[in-house]
Amino acid sequence: ASQSSSKRWTLENFDIGRGLGKGKFGQVYLAREKSSRFVVAIKVLFKNQIKEAKVDHQLRREIEIQSHLRHPNILRMFGYFHDDARVYLILEYAPGGELYRLMKKQPNQRFDEPMAAKLIAQLTDALIYCHSKNVIHRDIKPENLLLGAGNSLKIADFGWSVHAPSSRRDTVCGTLDYLPPEMIAGQTHDEKVDIWSVGILSYEFLVGKPPFEAKDYDATYSNILQAPVRFPSHVSDGAKDLIIKILQRKPNRRLPLADILAHEWVVKFSKEAS
Numbered sequence: 016a017s018q019s020s021s022k023r024w025t026l027e028n029f030d031i032g033r034g035l036g037k038g039k040f041g042q043v044y045l046a047r048e049k050s051s052r053f054v055v056a057i058k059v060l061f062k063n064q065i066k067e068a069k070v071d072h073q074l075r076r077e078i079e080i081q082s083h084l085r086h087p088n089i090l091r092m093f094g095y096f097h098d099d100a101r102v103y104l105i106l107e108y109a110p111g112g113e114l115y116r117l118m119k120k121q122p123n124q125r126f127d128e129p130m131a132a133k134l135i136a137q138l139t140d141a142l143i144y145c146h147s148k149n150v151i152h153r154d155i156k157p158e159n160l161l162l163g164a165g166n167s168l169k170i171a172d173f174g175w176s177v178h179a180p181s182s183r184r185d186t187v188c189g190t191l192d193y194l195p196p197e198m199i200a201g202q203t204h205d206e207k208v209d210i211w212s213v214g215i216l217s218y219e220f221l222v223g224k225p226p227f228e229a230k231d232y233d234a235t236y237s238n239i240l241q242a243p244v245r246f247p248s249h250v251s252d253g254a255k256d257l258i259i260k261i262l263q264r265k266p267n268r269r270l271p272l273a274d275i276l277a278h279e280w281v282v283k284f285s286k287e288a289s
């Protein structure tokens with residue numbers, strides 16, 4: 016029987032398996048729902064840490080947003096439950112783990128053009144869906160991309176997602192590398208922030224590191240605001256054309272997501288077997 020997402024889940028409904036990874040706020044475990052034997056991932060978050068970091072409103076918003084999203088390239092959240100100390104997120108299990116680790120295992124720690132174009136097409140498709148629901152993710156980076164069966168891309172962790180437009184109040188923590196100029200300048204921003212992230216990731220998939228990476232926060236900050244994008248010689252003209260059209264500092268000049276999917280380099284290489 017399909018359990019509706021409003022069912023009251025408890026830990027007793029699951030056999031807990033091995034740890035899958037450790038995040039900033041908690042650990043993720045492989046688990047199996049006892050009656051259906053359905054395999055899931057369960058992320059365990061500690062309430063005191065969530066409250067200390069003042070991110071409980073973000074978590075509530077993520078749960079709300081995730082409960083309405085259904086797309087093959089978005090990691091499902093089937094439900095959640097909590098006890099006195101912890102919140103448990105019941106998530107789709109991504110057997111390929113973090114995309115980041117697969118990239119680091121490649122020769123030269125970067126993907127070839129067919130693999131990169133396939134991932135970019137799936138990421139773009141998922142974001143077209145999100146934006147059609149007026150949801151912006153705002154935190155698209157390799158750590159939040161997982162791999163499902165057949166190396167299919169899965170966007171995970173909507174902890175930073177909001178409904179567009181938004182003027183972010185929460186301070187940015189972690190890397191700046193994937194954030195567009197308007198967000199790091201604290202200006203109002205809209206769904207075009209996710210387009211910028213597609214450009215950053217397209218560069219990183221093909222080069223092995225993000226375009227504005229620098230030795231420290233301030234150097235990265237100034238690169239994002241004014242540095243020209245430089246490409247190693249192995250990057251093809253088609254890929255360079257796509258990335259330059261996406262990484263436009265003015266949000267309205269950025270290549271729209273539909274045009275990314277239709278770009279000749281994406282069309283050419285996302286069909287090729289990788």
Ligand SMILES: O=C(O)Cn1ncc2ncnc(NCCc3cnc(NC(=O)Nc4cccc(Cl)c4)s3)c21
Nearest residue numbers: 035036040043056070073074108109112171172174
């Ligand atoms: O475990 C790994 O490291 C990798 N791994 N490997 C396989 C696998 N299969 C499924 N999920 C994984 N990881 C969890 C992915 C997430 C999805 N949604 C999230 N949401 C969230 O963390 N929200 C959140 C947290 C703290 C504060 C706030 Cl405000 C919001 S995390 C998997």
